[in-house]
Amino acid sequence: MAPSSCDYIFVFAQAHDEFRVPELRSIAELHGFQVGFDRYTPEELVNAIKRPFMILRLEEKEHAKLLANRCILIRSIYEFYAQGSTYGELHEANKRVRSRWEQYIPNTSFKFTVIGYNHGLSQRRQRNVIESFSYMDFLGKIEMKDPQITLGVFEEYEDDRRPDGSRNADDEFKQAYFGRLVAEGTARSLIGMFDVKKRTYCGNTSMEAEMSLLMANQTQAAPGKLMYDPFIGTGSMAYTTAYFGAHVYGSDIDGRQMRGKAQTPGIIRAAAQYGVAQQIIDLCTFDVTRHPWRCGGLFDAIITDPPYGVRAGAKRLGRKKHRNDRPPPQVPRPDPDEPYIPPTKPYELSALVADLVLFARYQLKPRGLLVFFLPTVTETYEGVDVQAALCEGMELVANSVQEFGSWGRRLITIRKTTAESYPPPTFDSADINDAGTLRAPAHKDFREKYFQGFKKASEEL
Structure with missing residues (x-):
């Protein structure tokens, strides 16, 4: 058995590397334990998250299983035995921890797996690597289908090709790791389950499955928790949070997105597809500012994923400003037999974000979480852009970016740190740059910047 508090090799999916650590910490906090990053300084961690393997400390083996069953970005977790830049180093390190694997020598069925990252390994290479562990003297049966233990060897290469274009040799790896499989990552199968292409009801702004699941994990969705999406649209985040046991309330200024055209609302139909319709408390049509x-x-x-204007712009109730020399249009008296559709005006993104944080402070329970996507212009983004949107009683927990070249969208997690009661926001946020002393954040006027191709100020002159 693995001793209490030991190191584990985390094998990650090769996607969304900046989201790995926030997801790990979020799910660990949900279950009441911590993940130890002792091997990495803050500077080293920045580079470590870009690699396929990380060695992290856990207090209990069961914690590894909890993470593997919930974290979307985990492929597998191995109890860590040894690592080295050569197999000589790795084998020497492995012999020093004999007490951790000698219990499996007498009568335990086993198998070896040898995997190369950034480099394909031939069958001969894999066999040679496995045979180099012959000193472990395992006496149990080799069982490829259902072994009692699986031992994994991971070779990490910088690239499969040298600068001159020739293929790397099999032994030119950067680092090799060795350990025993503790848990396979089962949560990644949910990506296929929630695939938008297979969904009964979706729209052109529906969030893709993997991101919806990552957002749900950032909220620490669990049975007995109550979630709210004020821009629910077609409900992508409702299904994943409900799947993890939370109850969901949703609203949107445009009820047509929630309803669809069938008699049963579209969100309810899709929720039934995933077996979580009973978790949707209600769906209402209203402007969150009212x-x-x-x-x-x-x-x-x-x-929530606030609309930011690439495919659908944010709206709020009210009329657009009219020119001073032009009288406002006359509004005819509404026909009592026709539904009244109130006028709307654009909701500028930086104002929306500032209002959303204040609204969250009002509506969240103490230590409640606000999770939302924020688009930013890559060239002008600075950390102060997000910090400036915070208010008293709210702190930034995580800020992970998904890059799209000239712009990226940031998954922001903010926690309410106070138990004090605050009044509801007035939703009259002034222009963030009106004072003239503060820089305009990289998400201000994002819609206009997007359709202008993110031109630099010098290019516009």
């Missing part, structure tokens, strides 16, 4: 909530502290988390 919300009906008459008390705060209702929700454990607010999860």
Whole structure:
């Protein structure tokens, strides 16, 4: 058995590397334990998350299983035995921890797997590597289908090709790792389950499955928790948070997105597809800036993807400004037999974000979480852009970016750190740059910048 508090090799999916650590910490916090990053300084961690393997410390083996069953970006977790830049180093290190694997020598069925990252390994190479561990003297049966233990060897190469274009040799790896399989990552199968292409109801702004699941994990969705999406649209985040046991309330200024055209609302139909329709408490049509909530502290988390204008712009109730020399249009008296559709005006993204943080402070329970995507212009983004949106009683927990070249979208997680009661926001956020002393954040006027191709100020002159 693995001793209490030991190191594990985390094998990650090769996607969204900046999201790995926030997801690990979020799920660990949900289950009441910590993940140890002792091997890495803050500077080393920046580079470590870009690599396929990390060695992290856990107090209990069961913690590894909890992470592997919930974290979307984990492929597998191995109890760490040894590593080295050569097999000589690795074998010497492995012999020093004989007490950790000698219990499997007498009568334990086993198998070896040898995997190369950034480099394909031939069958001969794999066989030679396995035979180099012959000193372990395992006496059990080799069982490829259902062994009692699986021993994994991982070779990490910088690239499969040298600068001159020739293929790397098999032994030119950067680092090799060795350990025993503790848990396979089962959560990644949910990506296929929630695939938008297979969904009964979706729209052109529906969030892709992997990101919806990552967002749900950032909220620490679990049974008994109450989530709210104020820009629910077609409900992508509702399904994943509900799947993890949370109850969900949703609203949107445009009820057509929630309803669809069938008699049963589209979100309810899709939720039924995933077996979570009973987790959707209600769906209501209203402008979040004119919300009906008459008390705060209702929700454990607010999860949303605010519309930022690439495919659909944010709106709020009200009329656009009219020229001073032109009288406002006359509004005819509404026909009582026709539904009244109130006028709307654009909701500028930086104002929306500032209002959203204040709204979350009002509506979240103490230690509740606000999780949302924020698009930013890559060239002008600075950390202060997000920090400036915070208010008293709210702290930044995580900020991970998904790059798209000239712009990226950041998954922001903010926690309510206070138990004090605050009044509801007025939703009259002034222009963030009106004072003239503060820089305009990289998400301000994002829609206009996007359609202008993110031109530099010098290019516009």
